[in-house]
Amino acid sequence: MDNEKIILSNSPDAATYKENLSGWVSRTGRFWGKDGHMAKWDGATHTKCRCGIIFPKNSYCKTCAEKRRLEKFKAKPVMVWNGKDALYSDSEDRYYGEWEGVNNEDRKVSFESMNFIICERTEWRELSDDFFEDSLCEDVGNDELIDLIHDFNENLKEIQTNCWEPGLYRAVLEEE
Numbered sequence: 001m002d003n004e005k006i007i008l009s010n011s012p013d014a015a016t017y018k019e020n021l022s023g024w025v026s027r028t029g030r031f032w033g034k035d036g037h038m039a040k041w042d043g044a045t046h047t048k049c050r051c052g053i054i055f056p057k058n059s060y061c062k063t064c065a066e067k068r069r070l071e072k073f074k075a076k077p078v079m080v081w082n083g084k085d086a087l088y089s090d091s092e093d094r095y096y097g098e099w100e101g102v103n104n105e106d107r108k109v110s111f112e113s114m115n116f117i118i119c120e121r122t123e124w125r126e127l128s129d130d131f132f133e134d135s136l137c138e139d140v141g142n143d144e145l146i147d148l149i150h151d152f153n154e155n156l157k158e159i160q161t162n163c164w165e166p167g168l169y170r171a172v173l174e175e176e
């Protein structure tokens, strides 16, 4: 920031009057010379998707994104839900700890309509001696530390994380 020059609007550096200039100027006032394509893009607010829908150019086509999401969901193999694992609703982008809770707000939704994906517990990240980098001399190993880290990682396998993420399978209540 210190090196950045401060220019007020009344400074002669802020803008210059040009004569005999021809070329594309976008709606925002930017001069693009011969590049009419970029000038038009710069001045546009919306763009048209291949599907025909018009959306803000700094965004994306939500209809196509939704379609891709559904295709991805349908491509997942099916597994009968065990009634215990957390569920992720792909249609609501929401996690559910239990199926019973889904229908409690005066809603009548079917299991299928929720597009449930069976969740898997996240895995622990193993500890490595990199974590203690600042406390160790370079190129000198510490065997006691290595042993401790090994024991720690072994013990870590004995406990489960309490966090879930969408897994590989879409859930069904019974065999389809």
Ligand SMILES: [Zn+2]
Pocket: 049, 050, 051, 052, 053, 061, 062, 063, 064, 065
């Ligand atoms: Zn589209």
